[in-house]
Amino acid sequence: MADAHPLQVKDLSKQFARKRRLGSVQAISSISFDVRQGEIVGFIGHNGAGKTTTIKCVLGLLKPSEGGVSLWGSLPAAPVVRKRIGYIPENPDYDDSFNPMEYLNMFASMRGLSGLNSDWMKLLRRVGLAGWESTGIRQFSKGMRQRMSLAIALQSRPDLLIMDEPTGGLDPIARKEFREIILEENSRGASVLLSSHILSDVETICSRAIILSRGRLIAEGSMDDLLGQEHLFRITVISRKTGKEVEEIITEADLQTRIDSMRQDNLTIVKIERALKSLEDVFMAATGGSVK
Amino acid sequence: MKAVFTFSLMTLRMLFRRRTLWGILLIILLALAGIASVPSFDVSNQGRFILDFGLFGIEVGALLLALGLAATLYPRDRETRTLMPLIAVPLSRWQYLLGRFLGAALIQAAALLVTCLGLMLILLFHKLPIPGDLLPATLLIIVEGWFLLSTVFFFSFFTSPPLNWPLTTMLFIVSQMSVAEFVGLLPSAPGLMRAVRMILPHADVFHIKDPIAHGFAIEPVYFLVAIFYGLCYSAFMLSLALAVFRGRDLK
Numbered sequence: 001m002a003d004a005h006p007l008q009v010k011d012l013s014k015q016f017a018r019k020r021r022l023g024s025v026q027a028i029s030s031i032s033f034d035v036r037q038g039e040i041v042g043f044i045g046h047n048g049a050g051k052t053t054t055i056k057c058v059l060g061l062l063k064p065s066e067g068g069v070s071l072w073g074s075l076p077a078a079p080v081v082r083k084r085i086g087y088i089p090e091n092p093d094y095d096d097s098f099n100p101m102e103y104l105n106m107f108a109s110m111r112g113l114s115g116l117n118s119d120w121m122k123l124l125r126r127v128g129l130a131g132w133e134s135t136g137i138r139q140f141s142k143g144m145r146q147r148m149s150l151a152i153a154l155q156s157r158p159d160l161l162i163m164d165e166p167t168g169g170l171d172p173i174a175r176k177e178f179r180e181i182i183l184e185e186n187s188r189g190a191s192v193l194l195s196s197h198i199l200s201d202v203e204t205i206c207s208r209a210i211i212l213s214r215g216r217l218i219a220e221g222s223m224d225d226l227l228g229q230e231h232l233f234r235i236t237v238i239s240r241k242t243g244k245e246v247e248e249i250i251t252e253a254d255l256q257t258r259i260d261s262m263r264q265d266n267l268t269i270v271k272i273e274r275a276l277k278s279l280e281d282v283f284m285a286a287t288g289g290s291v292k
Numbered sequence: 293m294k295a296v297f298t299f300s301l302m303t304l305r306m307l308f309r310r311r312t313l314w315g316i317l318l319i320i321l322l323a324l325a326g327i328a329s330v331p332s333f334d335v336s337n338q339g340r341f342i343l344d345f346g347l348f349g350i351e352v353g354a355l356l357l358a359l360g361l362a363a364t365l366y367p368r369d370r371e372t373r374t375l376m377p378l379i380a381v382p383l384s385r386w387q388y389l390l391g392r393f394l395g396a397a398l399i400q401a402a403a404l405l406v407t408c409l410g411l412m413l414i415l416l417f418h419k420l421p422i423p424g425d426l427l428p429a430t431l432l433i434i435v436e437g438w439f440l441l442s443t444v445f446f447f448s449f450f451t452s453p454p455l456n457w458p459l460t461t462m463l464f465i466v467s468q469m470s471v472a473e474f475v476g477l478l479p480s481a482p483g484l485m486r487a488v489r490m491i492l493p494h495a496d497v498f499h500i501k502d503p504i505a506h507g508f509a510i511e512p513v514y515f516l517v518a519i520f521y522g523l524c525y526s527a528f529m530l531s532l533a534l535a536v537f538r539g540r541d542l543k
Contacts, residue, residue, distance in 0.1 A: 016541075059380040061542040082381055089376040097309040098302075109298040110382035152377060 004073030006160040006191040007035040007058065011067035014053050027053040028215040030067065035160070035191050040182065042202030042223075043195040044283060045212035051195045052090055054212070055164050058193075059087060071160065083111065086158030086190075090165045092149035096138035100129055100148055103137070107152050115155070127151045128177060143170050150181065161185060161192045167201055179205050203227075203279040211286050219286045226282050234275035235259070238268040245270055249281050295383055296391045303365075303395025312360045317403050320353035321410045328414040339420040340505040346411040347429055347501035353407055354437030355464050357400045362444040363453040363460075365392055366537075375542060385537050389445065393530060396441055401434045425504045428515050435522035436498040440464060442529035449536040467495035493525050 012031045015024045028050035035041045045051050056062040058069050060076035071081040094103060104120040124133050127147045132140075140148065146166060153161060161182070167175045175198070182205055186192055196202050202209055209226055211219040219226065233255050239246045250258050255272075262269060275281065307313055327345040369375040379388060408430035415422050443463055447456045466474065474489040475482045497518045500510050 016543075056542065061376065061380060063541060077384065079384070085381055087377060087380045089373060089380070091373060092377065093372045093374055094377075095306055095372075095374055097306050106298055106302045107382060110295040112294065149377065 004070065005034045005036050006072055007193060008070045008073075009033050009054070009058065009067070010069075012054065012057055012064050012069065013066040014050075014057055014062060015065045026215055028057075028212075031212070031215075031217045032067075033210050033217060033220060035193050037191055038186065038189060039208055040186050040192040040194060040206045042206035042209035042279075043193055043212070044197070044199060044202055044209060044279075046214075046287060047197075048214075049212040050215040051212055052164055053215075055162055055193070055195060058162065059085070083156065084159040086153030086156065086161045088146070088149045088153045088161075088163040088166045090168070090195075091142075092145055094137050094145065094148060096136065099134050099136055100124055100151065101133040103148070104151065104155060107155060111156050113156055120151075120155075123151050123155060127154070127181065128174070143174055146170060146178075147174075150178065154181070154185065157188070157190075158185075159190055161190050161194075163192065164195045165197065166194070167196060167198055175201060199279045199283060209279065211283060213287045219282070223279070227279065232275040232281055232285070233272055235262070235272050236270040237262060238270060240265075240267065249275055249284065251285060296387050296394065299378075299383060299387065299391030300394035300398070303392050304399050307361055307396060307399045313357075313399060313403060316353070316356050316360045317406060319356070320349060320403075320407045323349045323353075324407065324410050324414060328418065338418060339415065342411075342414060342418065342420065343423065343426070344501050344505040346414065347426075347433070347504070350404060350407045350411065350430060351433050351436065351499070351501075354400070354404055354433050355440055355461065357403055358396075358437055358440035358444050359457055359460055361396045361400060362392075362441055363448055363456040365396065366445070366448045367453055370542070379542060386534055389530065389534055389537060393441065393445060397438050400437050400441060404430060404434050404437060423504050423507070425500065425510050428510065429500050429504050432498040432500060432515065432518055432522075435519050435526075436495055439493060439495065439522050439526045439529065442526040442533065446529050446533040446536070449533055449540060463493070464495065467493040468499075470496065494521070497521055 010032050013029050014027045016027055017024050031050070031054060033041075043051050043054070053062060057064050058071075058076060069076055071078075072084070074081045076082070098106075101117065101120060101124075104115075104123065105117070108115050108120070121130075121133060124130055127150045129144065129147050129151065132144065137145070137148065146169070150166065153163075163182075167178050170178065179201060182192055182194065186205075194202065194206060203223065206223060208222050209220070210217060233250050233252065235248050235250060235255075235258065236245050237248070238244070248258070259269065259272070324346055327349055328342050330341070366375075369378075375388075379385060383391070408427065412422050412426065440460060443460050444456060447459050451459060469489070471486060471489050474492075475485040478485050500514075503510060
């Protein structure tokens with residue numbers, strides 16, 4: 001199993017039963033992907049696209065309805081693989097009655113780590129919580145709780161970091177620090193699965209991205225492939241309703257059809273230019289959204 | 293087992309820092325003081341009265357402690373998402389359940405020993421003798437408390453705390469009933485009621501307050517059998533709780 005990928009997801013589906021006779025909700029359908037050694041993989045999608053459900057199936061918090069997950073070739077429940085994972089949940093929270101140092105000591109003991117207080121001080125300093133080690137978590141802001149979560153995830157020097165919206169709600173400086181830490185961990189050899197709504201973060205640090213929409217995997221590839229696989233154009237027209245300029249991103253294949261329809265609608269085309277694609281453009285095009 | 297031990301200590305510390313424990317403990321001690329202040333019509337029965345009602349008060353205290361300490365543990369862990377990082381990485385579900393149970397059981401036992409000490413002080417204050425079986429009687433109530441605690445954990449995996457309270461209390465009341473009393477609830481189906489009563493717990497085995505109050509000696513083997521029964525039933529309830537918990541999706 002030494003050559004198995006850190007994470008392999010195969011035909012994963014999850015249905016949630018609804019109360020009474022309302023049937024069931026298909027949260028994710030036949031999703032397959034993997035995270036290879038040393039990769040940072042971005043996991044993106046709308047709210048409710050199935051990102052958190054997939055992550056919870058990967059971690060064994062949810063039981064898949066169909067398909068399966070393997071971590072280095074083993075089941076997620078195997079203790080040997082759980083030790084190699086660091087997890088940052090969405091909106092993390094911890095018991096208010098403890099302070100970070102107590103938490104780190106308890107988690108270390110539960111994980112069988114032999115760290116000292118000085119090691120945890122270094123870790124807290126690294127995630128930006130220096131000076132807060134003895135302060136009760138009840139006094140922590142959302143951002144500080146996320147930093148705490150990062151400290152716990154990094155404590156065991158994990159081989160696979162699974163992060164569910166780790167930078168949501170953080171200020172730009174904290175986001176930058178988080179990105180730097182993720183890159184440092186990656187350069188140490190850790191693989192990362194990063195679920196995020198902040199597409200610029202994903203674009204900056206990920207080598208590959210997976211796009212989910214309505215529980216289905218709709219696009220996957222290296223960042224270079226995703227950003228360069230088709231030509232996009234930006235059309236600027238005058239809106240008849242507001243009289244203001246409106247932009248629309250369109251693929252090369254659809255360009256002529258869209259221009260014809262705009263002409264038929266008597267819209268004034270101000271300019272047509274080649275658009276440099278961002279991950280947001282790819283995401284919008286893939287999920288059927290548009291950039292205005 | 294190191295993870296379970298650490299997690300149980302974490303639970304113990306967490307519960308120790310919550311006001312719920314101290315609030316319930318204060319209520320029990322005030323209730324004991326209240327019982328002791330009720331004047332007995334017959335001065336020679338004062339000791340019997342305090343012992344009988346005092347041990348009953350401690351037993352009800354065990355129920356209150358079980359509910360107050362454990363009914364919100366799992367629901368709160370889920371609501372605040374404290375559960376996710378625990379179950380996702382360092383702990384498996386059985387370790388979580390056992391750690392939480394052991395932590396709560398230790399603090400519940402400590403609180404009940406404090407109430408026993410309170411009862412002893414009341415007896416001393418009234419210049420009454422302290423029976424030798426008072427401590428073993430409290431030990432049996434502690435074991436009953438653990439059984440109640442495991443019941444609270446069982447219900448907490450599929451009900452809300454407001455529903456957990458009446459369900460556990462109902463089981464507590466039913467578990468005190470004799471077979472005849474239980475059959476009397478539905479006299480038209482005595483066979484069924486007898487069978488159901490066999491399955492339901494017999495918490496009456498933990499009650500030795502009457503013999504103690506009346507000065508009868510209790511055989512050591514009775515204590516051992518009662519403790520063994522209580523521990524086995526607690527383990528059974530925890531196994532049921534684990535079966536429910538294992539089937540749960542942690543959304």
